[in-house]
Amino acid sequence: MPGLHTIVCLKVVPKSEEVSVDPETRTLDRGNARSEINGQDMNALEAALDLKDTYGGRITILSMGPPFFEPFLRLGLAMGADAAYLMSDRAFGGADTLATSYTLAAGIKAIGGCDLVLCGEESSDGATAQVPPGIAEWLDLPQITYVSRVQVMKKARLLRARRQLQSGYEMVETLLPCVLSVKLGINEPRFLDFQRWEWAMEEAPVTVWTAADLGLDEGYLGLPGSPTAVSSVGAAPSAQRRGEFLSGTPQEEAQQLLERIRPLVRLS
Amino acid sequence: MLLGGDVQPLAAEAIACGADTVILAEHPLLEPYTTDPQTKVMAGLVLEHKPDMLLLGATPNGRDLAGRLAVRLRTGLTADCTDLTIDEKSGLLVGEVTGFGQGILATIECPRHRPQMATVRPGVFTRPQPDPSRQGDVRLVPVELSEADQRVRVLRRSTSKGVDITQAERLVVGGRGVQGDFALLRKLARLMGADVGASRVAVDQGWVGHDRMIGQTGSITRPKLAIVCGVSGATQFTVGIQDAETVVAINSDREAPIFETADYCIVDDVFQVLAPLIDALEREKAGKKG
Numbered sequence: 001m002p003g004l005h006t007i008v009c010l011k012v013v014p015k016s017e018e019v020s021v022d023p024e025t026r027t028l029d030r031g032n033a034r035s036e037i038n039g040q041d042m043n044a045l046e047a048a049l050d051l052k053d054t055y056g057g058r059i060t061i062l063s064m065g066p067p068f069f070e071p072f073l074r075l076g077l078a079m080g081a082d083a084a085y086l087m088s089d090r091a092f093g094g095a096d097t098l099a100t101s102y103t104l105a106a107g108i109k110a111i112g113g114c115d116l117v118l119c120g121e122e123s124s125d126g127a128t129a130q131v132p133p134g135i136a137e138w139l140d141l142p143q144i145t146y147v148s149r150v151q152v153m154k155k156a157r158l159l160r161a162r163r164q165l166q167s168g169y170e171m172v173e174t175l176l177p178c179v180l181s182v183k184l185g186i187n188e189p190r191f192l193d194f195q196r197w198e199w200a201m202e203e204a205p206v207t208v209w210t211a212a213d214l215g216l217d218e219g220y221l222g223l224p225g226s227p228t229a230v231s232s233v234g235a236a237p238s239a240q241r242r243g244e245f246l247s248g249t250p251q252e253e254a255q256q257l258l259e260r261i262r263p264l265v266r267l268s
Numbered sequence: 269m270l271l272g273g274d275v276q277p278l279a280a281e282a283i284a285c286g287a288d289t290v291i292l293a294e295h296p297l298l299e300p301y302t303t304d305p306q307t308k309v310m311a312g313l314v315l316e317h318k319p320d321m322l323l324l325g326a327t328p329n330g331r332d333l334a335g336r337l338a339v340r341l342r343t344g345l346t347a348d349c350t351d352l353t354i355d356e357k358s359g360l361l362v363g364e365v366t367g368f369g370q371g372i373l374a375t376i377e378c379p380r381h382r383p384q385m386a387t388v389r390p391g392v393f394t395r396p397q398p399d400p401s402r403q404g405d406v407r408l409v410p411v412e413l414s415e416a417d418q419r420v421r422v423l424r425r426s427t428s429k430g431v432d433i434t435q436a437e438r439l440v441v442g443g444r445g446v447q448g449d450f451a452l453l454r455k456l457a458r459l460m461g462a463d464v465g466a467s468r469v470a471v472d473q474g475w476v477g478h479d480r481m482i483g484q485t486g487s488i489t490r491p492k493l494a495i496v497c498g499v500s501g502a503t504q505f506t507v508g509i510q511d512a513e514t515v516v517a518i519n520s521d522r523e524a525p526i527f528e529t530a531d532y533c534i535v536d537d538v539f540q541v542l543a544p545l546i547d548a549l550e551r552e553k554a555g556k557k558g
């Protein structure tokens with residue numbers, strides 16, 4: 001019996017601590033920000049590698065973004081993924097979550113489908129968590145979001161997952177194929193496999209697809225395919241804080257603090 | 269819209285809090301929440317009633333549903349709003365969202381598609397005072413669902429009653445710096461009538477429940493006093509306390525960014541400071557009793 005085919009949707013994001021707002025123009029300045037693979041997506045990839053270790057099969061990385069994403073996808077190949085596809089076209093630019101999930105779902109269909117789609121819970125720049133449910137809806141597949149543990153019963157094609165709730169968790173199950181989004185930090189992404197390094201960096205094919213390659217309708221893509229529009233961007237006003245440093249021994253610090261906050265404390 | 273297994277008792281509460289009409293959809297497959305049945309029923313109701321706007325809570329299940337529903341309805345969704353306004357000229361819903369990095373604010377509109385969808389961060393709006401004398405319309409609608417509509421089955425759930433830290437007047441907050449030891453924080457919280465909150469790292473480590481998470485992924489809180497212990501102060505965290513009246517930060521690292529958003533700053537080991545603080549409060553309490 002062939003193993004599982006898992007597609008991991010992986011996004012490259014600017015390191016958030018290196019992005020700033022230009023105080024003059026009040027627009028986003030990504031100029032000096034370095035990029036990295038979205039943290040949650042690394043966890044999704046590791047979850048896929050873990051399933052591959054257990055059940056065999058193969059892993060395909062799928063991403064939508066500019067050409068500079070390519071070396072990051074190769075890192076995923078060096079970690080253990082088998083193939084990578086980059087959907088890259090000016091027509092994809094400015095996509096909101098409706099257009100992004102449409103495009104990625106079209107990519108998944110073009111790859112020929114799979115047993116499992118793994119996404120991160122949210123991206124650190126978009127931070128909407130909407131793309132995974134969107135992909136699931138476009139593909140008419142069941143979805144399980146905010147997953148912290150995955151278990152597959154391959155023979156029965158059954159997947160069990162532990163899912164985060166607002167105040168607790170639940171165990172759920174569904175039949176493959178399905179779409180999952182995993183939480184940040186659910187596993188420890190492995191190091192690169194140096195035996196794969198040369199292959200991953202030089203030989204491994206990273207297929208780049210444009211909208212025309214897949215015959216996609218431009219009305220669904222990028223800016224024209226996005227119902228939402230950003231009407232303004234700016235720096236968040238920061239609250240004026242006193243910034244008073246208390247000093248001394250811990251006892252003295254506690255005493256000074258208590259004097260200052262005593263009116264706000266109700267002893268109970 | 270109220271969807272669930274037995275949600276009728278909540279209708280009166282919704283009306284008392286300001287709803288004019290409550291549409292009730294009850295079915296065993298709507299409880300507990302799973303994506304497919306909820307999406308199907310809600311999409312049907314939206315197509316029937318054609319609202320201009322559709323708002324959902326930005327909780328894990330709210331976001332799970334909203335993301336799917338927006339695609340089914342082929343409309344736009346502004347996620348995790350920290351404020352909602354109506355543009356006076358255009359009449360459009362304007363959602364304010366926070367971005368990554370150094371506290372970026374953006375506003376997002378959905379000009380041509382309906383409904384204009386948004387999910388709203390827990391706690392960004394103050395809960396209305398219920399007025400039991402308010403009148404409203406309750407409509408129970410028929411629900412058609414079958415087992416085939418539910419592709420994901422819930423095997424087991426473990427939920428606590430859940431705390432709502434968005435309503436807390438006082439908060440004692442712990443981050444990675446408390447290293448899993450929330451005992452002193454809980455003690456302090458109990459003593460001063462506060463709730464315990466946490467950074468995402470503390471929640472992801474499993475030290476406290478998800479319902480106590482503060483920040484971009486967690487809740488927006490607006491307490492009178494927040495004592496923040498062992499939290500570095502990433503923007504994704506500080507958006508959750510920026511509306512607090514008074515913020516105290518205790519962190520052993522003088523350079524931690526949390527001090528830039530605090531009124532009172534203590535550079536020290538959190539446990540060394542909390543112990544005498546608790547002592548002093550306990551002594552005062554005992555004094556009052558005696």
Ligand SMILES: Cc1cc2nc3c(=O)[nH]c(=O)nc-3n(C[C@H](O)[C@H](O)[C@H](O)COP(=O)(O)OP(=O)(O)OC[C@H]3O[C@@H](n4cnc5c(N)ncnc54)[C@H](O)[C@@H]3O)c2cc1C
Nearest residue numbers: 443444445467468483484485486498499500502520521538
């Ligand atoms: C899309 C996205 C959304 C996010 N949403 C949220 C969110 O909603 N909420 C949130 O909190 N985070 C969120 N984060 C994560 C956020 O960026 C930070 O990683 C997180 O807030 C850090 O948690 P922390 O301060 O507890 O841990 P750390 O950053 O590790 O800080 C620990 C601090 O404890 C101090 N410390 C250590 N020991 C002691 C001691 N003994 N006494 C005193 N101080 C000590 C250290 O000096 C350090 O400053 C999000 C991230 C992303 C990418």
Ligand SMILES: Nc1ncnc2c1ncn2[C@@H]1O[C@H](COP(=O)(O)O)[C@@H](O)[C@H]1O
Nearest residue numbers: 010064119120122123126128129130131
């Ligand atoms: N451009 C993209 N390319 C590949 N995957 C993406 C892209 N955008 C979002 N995703 C996936 O969807 C998840 C949630 O992203 P978001 O909805 O933007 O918060 C991410 O963690 C990725 O797994």
